Amino acid sequence: MEALRKLFTVTALTTALLTSGCASIVGDSKYPVNVSSTPSGANFTITNKAGVVVHNGSTPNTVTLPSGRGYFKGEAYTITFKKEGYADTSTTLDTSMSGWYWGNILLGGLIGMLVVDPLTGAMYKLPEDAAGNLGSPLAGEAAKNLTLLEIDQLSPGERASLVRIN
Template sequence: MNVGSVVRIAAVFVMLVLQGCASILGDSRYPVSVSSAPPGASFEIADKNGQIVHSGHTPSTVTLKSGKGYFSGQTYTLRFKKDGYPDRSVTLDSSVSGWYWGNIVFGGLIGMLIVDPATGAMYKLPDFVSADMGVPIAERGGLSVGMIDSLTASQRADLIPLRP
């Protein structure tokens, strides 16, 4: 083996040791499918700081960062709105990536303690998030007030007195 070959092999070895397993095999940005039932709702995505990072209409796919900072995963709040329906909020939270634990197997202490936590690659996001907008407001029953005299005998029997 000549000196050039040894240097190249050493350089490759150093590059592999200095990388994190999740940084190599995973990612720090993930595509997330956003949907609603019914479709066509507008939505805003806010990060942990409350800053709006994206807005759009369902269905849609958005690429989001999984990490917030060193050893800190990102959490997003999605606010959905659609005319005639109540507003909805859904939380999208990151979790530790399985690739991060590959650092233990492959001996990447630097990757485990520095590279993956700093790049956010130690975290992953779910593939999708969805909001059920519920029953249209117009179809909801309203509050009605009735008199006890208008109840049948069986309905009166089901009443529970509210006495202390």
């Protein structure tokens, strides 16, 4: 019975030490990012640092992205916005150090600082928002609608402004 109690205590302490990391406990390793564009309704593609597409969608949208890409490596994303009649544009979404990571000095200890938070990506955070400005519509890219009318459907003023083409 005593050996079982010691085994339980050692297992509980080991688990507590290995899972303790201040940023892992207080922060997160995945963050929701609000993706928007001007004008809205643009299609977007998010690729990670390795060039792998991790999400496609249209604006506005909220996407949850991991902040880490490996031991002591923060992730970086490129968001490319596309909308018909506008020039494509891209923006970069970079991670930054989470302030909670430094809480390991007081709470998580070396295990949290050197193992748990770097492995889980919790030592990094992502911005809450990412936006792309597609600018003004491209010249010559006006709405491509064609309406056919019979001459009887035109007003007398519109008929008078017609030019005959031979």
